[in-house]
């Protein structure tokens with residue numbers, strides 16, 4: 001029966017059930033290279049009238065002669081990304097060997113206007129050219145190329161992915177607004193395996209984040225092996241709702257650090273102190289100044305535990321922890337928490353933070369702390385992470401930089417709607433538009449863009465038990481925060497963003513990334 005006939009015969013049923021067409025592929029599952037969706041939006045993008053470029057069987061990836069290990073790795077990652085869905089060989093060839101037809105070319109260019117992470121991307125019918133002053137810039141350029149390709153480029157099966165690999169002709173010049181574009185994962189309230197953390201890193205890389213802050217110690221669990229203090233992880237291994245949760249050996253941690261570094265993402269480890277330290281105190285109850293004895297804790301209360309600031313053994317313990325952490329962390333920063341201290345006096349707190357800052361410095365690192373640390377004397381190299389934004393002036397008057405994570409905007413553990421099962425609500429409902437519509441440079445009175453080191457989206461895990469739940473909270477707010485931290489304010493536009501982010505959902509489905517189908521997005 002042809003379709004018209006089906007409808008004709010079913011004319012009465014139609015009134016009840018509607019006229020069913022023969023099954024067809026939903027339009028959003030088809031390639032539409034006219035609709036471009038790059039997130040975060042580039043600083044400048046000019047499309048040309050020229051025909052598209054196409055990746056073909058014969059395409060090669062050209063790298064500069066004598067490319068550094070970093071550049072070669074970026075080329076390999078591009079090839080790896082493209083080979084599975086296209087089924088093409090895509091050999092990597094060194095520039096000057098033999099002229100290739102219609103290549104993808106990676107180039108290091110001496111362009112100060114692109115900063116340390118920017119890139120330029122040019123597409124003509126005959127080539128794709130990505131140039132950048134650094135390998136990090138090339139890597140970001142590759143993420144843009146990936147997003148310019150049909151979404152099926154995220155498929156692992158060329159048998160299913162089809163043959164059309166067009167990239168529209170255009171010119172992009174791009175670099176980030178802020179140096180620190182971070183996400184935080186709380187692996188203490190609930191533990192996340194190394195593989196889960198890698199999955200999160202994959203999402204961060206796609207959206208050009210460059211920091212993953214790991215919240216490694218809280219009341220419920222202490223998650224990093226410290227060889228000189230081996231009982232920390234064993235005595236301190238619970239999680240919300242019960243345990244055990246798990247911990248990273250130093251070799252696990254090294255694996256995470258390397259996986260992130262390969263994607264130009266720096267790990268910033270946090271051991272929260274002096275409060276949020278119940279798990280630590282399970283091994284060292286004699287160091288407790290808290291309001292409760294350090295008993296196993298699997299609830300979600302905060303502020304009751306504290307390390308004693310007036311005991312030298314406290315600093316001996318912290319010296320061991322921070323020394324080992326510094327040695328296994330290539331990034332410049334160690335995060336010492338410092339939030340929500342309810343069991344100490346202000347004087348005790350200040351004394352504590354100043355001594356810990358000295359320990360961090362002694363081990364060659366810079367200190368980051370939640371904004372309460374600004375009550376203490378901060379070094380100008382220290383960073384104050386704003387979550388309530390009521391102490392910014394203390395930090396600013398000492399020359400410290402602000403890392404912007406305001407609860408109502410950047411906390412992606414807040415619920416996306418009042419009826420959601422996942423997420424907390426103390427900072428309000430944070431729908432994707434709320435997370436998008438703000439300017440980090442003007443959010444704090446008295447601060448200017450120059451005072452802001454960047455933006456970070458914390459994902460606290462009281463209600464989050466695994467990476468699937470984490471992704472449900474993170475998507476689509478992580479791409480939103482990515483754009484807040486990368487794209488110049490004047491070029492950000494909610495209405496445009498909501499349409500662009502809708503076009504990423506088919507990619508997430510191929511990548512196996514869970515997401516919240518926000519009613520604010522035209523999926």
Ligand code: TNX
Pocket residue numbers: 302339340370387411413424460461462
């Ligand atoms: C506040 S924000 C906390 C965390 C909680 C979070 C839940 C901050 C520095 N401390 O201990 O996990 O709220 O949203």
